[in-house]
């Protein structure tokens with residue numbers, strides 16, 4: 278697939294600043310596909326803005342739709358500052374701070390891409406609480422073979438266990454790319 282210009286610019290920004298944690302192309306495409314389905318008036322949350330590669334993929338999926346709010350949270354002030362140099366549309370709402378601390382005040386979302394330490398490897402409960410009915414959670418980097426340290430394997434198992442324990446969720450493991458999980462909150466199950 279052709280790389281959308283905003284994605285290319287974000288990748289270049291990452292290269293210019295030696296930022297090596299941007300989401301992989303397949304992850305970005307998944308995020309674009311899921312973003313395209315978000316309802317009018319819907320809300321998307323990205324945890325971990327980085328240099329804006331994921332954000333750019335989500336915007337690609339939305340293709341100029343101003344009826345969807347895209348909230349993105351970055352803890353590192355310098356990284357947030359660099360990401361903010363991009364030409365994001367007005368419906369992108371950037372926050373600087375710890376996702377876990379900010380999550381309770383951000384509201385609920387139709388789609389969450391949890392791509393930061395906070396809200397994924399710890400504080401996942403707050404991310405799950407931020408998923409509305411029918412809300413979709415996208416996780417990348419879930420392939421245990423990517424990691425050598427036992428603590429990382431424990432963290433991955435912990436995330437899977439937490440998702441399985443949430444009876445509101447229906448979950449699929451996609452063993453492609455960096456390893457993805459998509460989980461959706463069943464409608465009618467939000468308070469189960």
Ligand SMILES: C[S@@+](CC[C@H](N)C(=O)[O-])C[C@H]1O[C@@H](n2cnc3c(N)ncnc32)[C@H](O)[C@@H]1O
Nearest residue numbers: 298299300325327330331352375376392393395
């Ligand atoms: C994997 S990178 C994000 C890549 C980005 N989502 C993309 O698609 O290109 C993770 C980012 O999360 C940020 N981060 C780490 N802990 C965080 C936290 N607790 N809250 C918010 N951001 C955090 C890091 O500074 C880093 O920029």
